[in-house]
Each structure stands twice: as C-alpha cells, then as structure tokens.
Amino acid sequence: MTVQGLFSGKANAAAQISAVPRIAIVGRGFSGMMMAVALMRTVRAPFHLQLFDPNSTVNGGQALASARSSTILNTRVRDLSVSLGDPDDFNDWLCSNAEFRAAVPAAIPGFRQIFVPREIFSDYVYQRFSEALAARRDITVQVCHDPVVAIRRSHGSRFLLESANPSNPLFDTVILATGYGLPRPEAEEQEIPPVRAQRLVARPHTVLLGSGIRVVDQLLQLRDAGYTGQVTIISRHGFLPQSHTPNSADPVFPAEALPQSLPDIVSFIRQACREAEEDGRSWQSVMNGLRRHARSLWRSLPARQKRQFNRHLRAIYDSHRNRLPEAMHLRLKQELAEGRTVLRRGRAGRRGLSGLFFTPAGSSSEEVIHAERIIDCRCHAPDLSAPLIQSLLAARLAMPDELALGLAVNARGETFLDDGSSIDGLFAVGPLGLGSLPDIDLVPEIVTQAYAASERIAERFYPQSQAV
Ligand SMILES: Cc1cc2nc3c(=O)[nH]c(=O)nc-3n(C[C@H](O)[C@H](O)[C@H](O)COP(=O)(O)OP(=O)(O)OC[C@H]3O[C@@H](n4cnc5c(N)ncnc54)[C@H](O)[C@@H]3O)c2cc1C
Incomplete structure (x- = not known):
C-alpha cells in the first residue's frame, strides 16, 4: 500500500x-x-x-x-502495537483482516504470539x-x-x-x-556482482557477510529460491541469532538490586538464566525482563564499561535479543549441522578477482575464500x-x-x-x-x-x- x-x-x-x-x-x-x-x-x-x-x-x-x-x-504480534496504551491494537487489526484470518486459521482466538x-x-x-x-x-x-x-x-x-x-x-x-x-549504492544492490568467475570452486559458493537477522533472512531466501550451492557466513564475532521459545516468554527478572560492575552484571544475568531454566522457565524470559532494566543499567555504567560492553558483549547481547522464530532457527541449525552452510569467525577484507580476502579470528594471515557471489548483510551503524x-x-x-x-x-x-x-x-x-x-x-x-x-x-x- x-x-x-x-x-x-x-x-x-x-x-x-x-x-x-x-x-x-x-x-x-x-x-x-x-x-x-x-x-x-x-x-x-x-x-x-x-x-x-x-x-x-x-x-x-x-x-x-x-x-x-x-x-x-522476529518480534511477536503482541509487541508490535503502534497505539500507546493498547498493546492489542496490531492483533485486533489482524483479526479484522479477513484475508489474513483465512490464511492463518490456526491462531485462535488471536494472533498475539505469532510472527508475521x-x-x-x-x-x-x-x-x-x-x-x-x-x-x-x-x-x-x-x-x-x-x-x-x-x-x-x-x-x-x-x-x-x-x-x-x-x-x-x-x-x-x-x-x-x-x-x-x-x-548506500553498494548496499542497495545487496548482491555484489559475481567476481570474474574463475571456476575455482567445485560447486556454486556464496559468501554472506554479517551475523544478524539479515544474514539468516538472506540464507533462507536463497534456499527458498532453489539455491543449492555452498554458503559461508563470515561473522566478526561468530554469534548467530538465537531462537525464540515456541510460546510466549513472559518477562522475569530477579528482584535483587543489580551489581555495579559489568563482569558482575554478566554473572548475575547468567545466574538468573540458569535459575529460570531450573524453574521451568526460559532464558528468553530473563532476556525479555532484562530489556525492561536495560535503560537504567546502561545509564549507570561508566563510559569505560560501556566501551567494554560494546567491544566484547554487544554481539552476544544482540544474538540473544534479536531472536529468530523457532521454525527459522531450526532451518538455520539444520543448514549448519549438514554443512551446507558454514560459519567462519573473522574479518572480511577486500574483494579479489575470485573471491574474498579473509582473516580468520586469532590469525594474522589472510586467505582467499573463493566464491561467485558475496552478499553484504551487515547492519551498519x-x-x-x-x-x-x-x-x-x-x-x-x-x-x-x-x-x-x-x-x-x-x-x-x-x-x-x-x-x-x-x-x-x-x-x-x-x-x-x-x-x-x-x-x-x-x-x-x-x-x-x-x-x-x-x-x-x-x-x-x-x-x-x-x-x-
Ligand atoms: C530487515 C529488518 C528487519 C527488522 N525486523 C525487526 C523486528 O522484527 N522487530 C523489531 O522490533 N525491529 C525490527 N527491525 C528494526 C526496526 O524495524 C528498525 O530499527 C527500524 O525499522 C528503524 O527504522 P528507521 O526509520 O529509524 O530507520 P531506517 O529504516 O534506516 O529509515 C531511515 C530513512 O531515513 C531516510 N534518510 C536517511 N537520511 C536522510 C536524509 N539526509 N534526508 C532524508 N531522508 C533520509 C532513509 O532514506 C530511510 O528511508 C528490523 C529492521 C530491518 C532492516
């Protein structure tokens, strides 16, 4: 529209x-x-x-x-209302949409928990x-x-x-x-034109850059379009999005005051996740609870710790907050388990004639990943x-x-x-x-x-x- x-x-x-x-x-x-x-x-x-x-x-x-x-x-309907004070607004809109109701009949009485x-x-x-x-x-x-x-x-x-x-x-x-x-002109195209295809690869090979939701989207789009080649995901930190729970993960968070320093806060959250799982809840509930405290927590951290968070923890945090609907996560897991998609941690460099220069994490030497297609799925700040x-x-x-x-x-x-x-x-x-x-x-x-x-x-x- x-x-x-x-x-x-x-x-x-x-x-x-x-x-x-x-x-x-x-x-x-x-x-x-x-x-x-x-x-x-x-x-x-x-x-x-x-x-x-x-x-x-x-x-x-x-x-x-x-x-x-x-x-x-990757956010449930219940969290996407644009009406202040009416969290059901999007759900109500979907319920009043006959075409949508006909296409998704199973979600009765409402669509609050689904992904659209x-x-x-x-x-x-x-x-x-x-x-x-x-x-x-x-x-x-x-x-x-x-x-x-x-x-x-x-x-x-x-x-x-x-x-x-x-x-x-x-x-x-x-x-x-x-x-x-x-x-950006190059991002708009998304798909970088094939590097001069020297057939150095036994089967078609696509490299995806990034590690967020966009990478998974792109991978599944390729597969849905019938692409059967090898895929390599190159991620700086190597964290791919985690999974949502099948049902609603209502926010929970310990009532005790949060510790002051970043390492203690991390241990506190880990412990809260463990306890939630022991109680039959999920770590996702704790992450949802953490989001309610995130603002005051962020404000209370000194700049040095904020920088530390950004360098070492943001990628982990992002992979836990930007979660995939379970069905998508299952497909991703299968891709990785079957080796059709490989995740490599490291730094993407310049593009060469037959692929991408890549420095694996922990190494100082560059290698070339031969590929016919390189798609940049990174989210730029x-x-x-x-x-x-x-x-x-x-x-x-x-x-x-x-x-x-x-x-x-x-x-x-x-x-x-x-x-x-x-x-x-x-x-x-x-x-x-x-x-x-x-x-x-x-x-x-x-x-x-x-x-x-x-x-x-x-x-x-x-x-x-x-x-x-
Ligand atoms: C693929 C994708 C999936 C997402 N999924 C979810 C989700 O499931 N749940 C969730 O909560 N969030 C999700 N998000 C995140 C959320 O929707 C985005 O953060 C949000 O869309 C940001 O919107 P924005 O309008 O601030 O920025 P943008 O989408 O970047 O839009 C900015 C606009 O500003 C224009 N612009 C920029 N500079 C100028 C200028 N100088 N003059 C005039 N115009 C200018 C651009 O052309 C652009 O249209 C998703 C985002 C993306 C991209």
Whole structure:
C-alpha cells in the first residue's frame, strides 16, 4: 500500500500552512512514519507536517515494506502495537483482516504470539497513519522526495532545512528519523556482482557477510529460491541469532538490586538464566525482563564499561535479543549441522578477482575464500559522517553519544549537549540514539519514544494540549 504526493486535510491548505507550527520529519522509515502517527494522535491543535525522504513511496517504513512478502519479523504480534496504551491494537487489526484470518486459521482466538511477514506490519502502520490523518481535518501533511543535506538555526529559534529544493521553508520543530542513513549504492544492490568467475570452486559458493537477522533472512531466501550451492557466513564475532521459545516468554527478572560492575552484571544475568531454566522457565524470559532494566543499567555504567560492553558483549547481547522464530532457527541449525552452510569467525577484507580476502579470528594471515557471489548483510551503524549529521555537530545542535554510535539523546528523543542542555525543537528518534538508549532500534522502544517526543512537542506548542 503506497501513496505519493501531498496529503491535505483542507482545501485552503497553503494559506493555513504559514499560520500554524511547522514540523519536519527527516526520514520516512518506520521511525519517521511512527513519529507522524504519534504527532497526529497527540498534538491536538493544528500543525503542518512535512516528511522528507528521497525514497518516493509512502508506506509503513521503507525497510519493512521493501521486504519480500515471506520475510518474517522476529518480534511477536503482541509487541508490535503502534497505539500507546493498547498493546492489542496490531492483533485486533489482524483479526479484522479477513484475508489474513483465512490464511492463518490456526491462531485462535488471536494472533498475539505469532510472527508475521514484515510487509503485513508495514500495511498496518500505513493504515494507522492514513486513519490518523483522516481523523485530523485541521492539519496538513506534505511529502518531499529530497534528502536533507544540512540543518541550521535561522530566524531565531527556527530551523532551516537545506535540500536540493532551494526554497525550503523554516520549521519550528525538526525530528531526525534517518536511522541507518541514506541507502548506500553498494548496499542497495545487496548482491555484489559475481567476481570474474574463475571456476575455482567445485560447486556454486556464496559468501554472506554479517551475523544478524539479515544474514539468516538472506540464507533462507536463497534456499527458498532453489539455491543449492555452498554458503559461508563470515561473522566478526561468530554469534548467530538465537531462537525464540515456541510460546510466549513472559518477562522475569530477579528482584535483587543489580551489581555495579559489568563482569558482575554478566554473572548475575547468567545466574538468573540458569535459575529460570531450573524453574521451568526460559532464558528468553530473563532476556525479555532484562530489556525492561536495560535503560537504567546502561545509564549507570561508566563510559569505560560501556566501551567494554560494546567491544566484547554487544554481539552476544544482540544474538540473544534479536531472536529468530523457532521454525527459522531450526532451518538455520539444520543448514549448519549438514554443512551446507558454514560459519567462519573473522574479518572480511577486500574483494579479489575470485573471491574474498579473509582473516580468520586469532590469525594474522589472510586467505582467499573463493566464491561467485558475496552478499553484504551487515547492519551498519548510523553514519555520523553524513553531511546532515555533520551540519548539526558543527552548529552545536547535537553531539555524539559517549561511544560515538549515534547522537546523544534522552528518552524523549531530544538532542542534548555536554552541559546537559537539550536543543529546543530538535529531536532524533530511533537508531540514531542507539549509543544513548539500549534497544532504541526496535519497534516497541521506537513507539514509546515517538509518543514521548510528541507529548513534548504538544507541550511546547500548545501548553493546554492533551493526548487525543
Ligand atoms: C530487515 C529488518 C528487519 C527488522 N525486523 C525487526 C523486528 O522484527 N522487530 C523489531 O522490533 N525491529 C525490527 N527491525 C528494526 C526496526 O524495524 C528498525 O530499527 C527500524 O525499522 C528503524 O527504522 P528507521 O526509520 O529509524 O530507520 P531506517 O529504516 O534506516 O529509515 C531511515 C530513512 O531515513 C531516510 N534518510 C536517511 N537520511 C536522510 C536524509 N539526509 N534526508 C532524508 N531522508 C533520509 C532513509 O532514506 C530511510 O528511508 C528490523 C529492521 C530491518 C532492516
């Protein structure tokens, strides 16, 4: 479901635009669309909203909608509601969708525990966006297809957005939702053209780079498309995603206070997992419980320990939090057990004429892995060197977080500087805040942050405004 162009709640939109607060959202991925939904539901009084993204379509989030229809989200339906205070909203939407109900009849009475294709989630988000817009005859929404290259203050406290369009107007509020940045030309293609095929391999051989959900997705897509060749996964740390439990893993976590140092915290969590399993629960329940404490835990760690976590533990943490639906995990295990797919730990280097240069972990010598195809499935961190981010840093409208993984933001997405002062009117939501807020790259956390940011924006513009 996609729409292009300009949405307007009223015919005399142009005249109205100049008189009301103007809000820009940069990026129409899931975070940008979620932010739009939250604003339309939260800010009661009129405003003009402009959404920037070079991607010409409008849907429930580019990464989500561009997936193949069979690509499954790895989060259960129960955790994907975009309605604050109504965790069943996505389930209800699915229940009211006759086509979906007919296709998935077994999940009675509801779909809370199942995993659905990304495309369906995108349709749901887009429908909630359309409904929120239809319910607001007092706002205007405009879609622009330009990348924003710089933001600066202008006319006092307002913001000027620079893009290819020379007549960009001023905005009172800007929300950065640029996630992992603009599509990179080489990443867009995903599949790197075959290196000049010197037939050095006995059978077709594909190398997949990365270790997250994307790698597993890509592997299973290849197999579903009939690919029978050998696959090698190259992962820096060698941790592939773990499995979800077949049924719901309700969060549990020990009531005792957490220890202070990182090694003690790790032992504490390991012990909690062991105890949960002994009690007939799962380690997955403990990981779900840990996510509820992650934010305060992260805040309490000194920068040195955060860096330590990033270097040594993040890959393990990611493999335990971004879990695969059981059926996908079983297929992955089978691939590895049968040797059709091999996992190699180490560093991927440059591409040669017949494959990829590779340095195995613990070794200093490079070898060549001969392959006909190399597919990069790595998830790149937000790019702080992008011109847009650089313009913000140069104008002191934002600063990098302690680990320089993204921008320093608070739970409401407000950017702040080293003296602790937040930048009035500027927000960064979603993965841009990953160094400040754990798990802010996941749907539930993005939803919460989008509503918190919207409440803040409502307070700024209209102090009397209440959530609709
Ligand atoms: C394949 C995949 C599977 C996932 N599965 C799950 C899941 O099961 N559960 C879960 O909770 N999360 C999942 N996620 C994670 C979650 O959905 C993402 O973290 C979230 O989609 C991030 O969205 P975003 O909008 O912040 O960033 P992005 O998706 O990266 O979108 C950013 C957008 O901003 C645009 N942009 C960037 N720079 C500019 C600029 N200068 N000017 C204008 N536009 C710009 C880009 O073109 C892009 O469209 C998944 C993500 C992916 C990619």
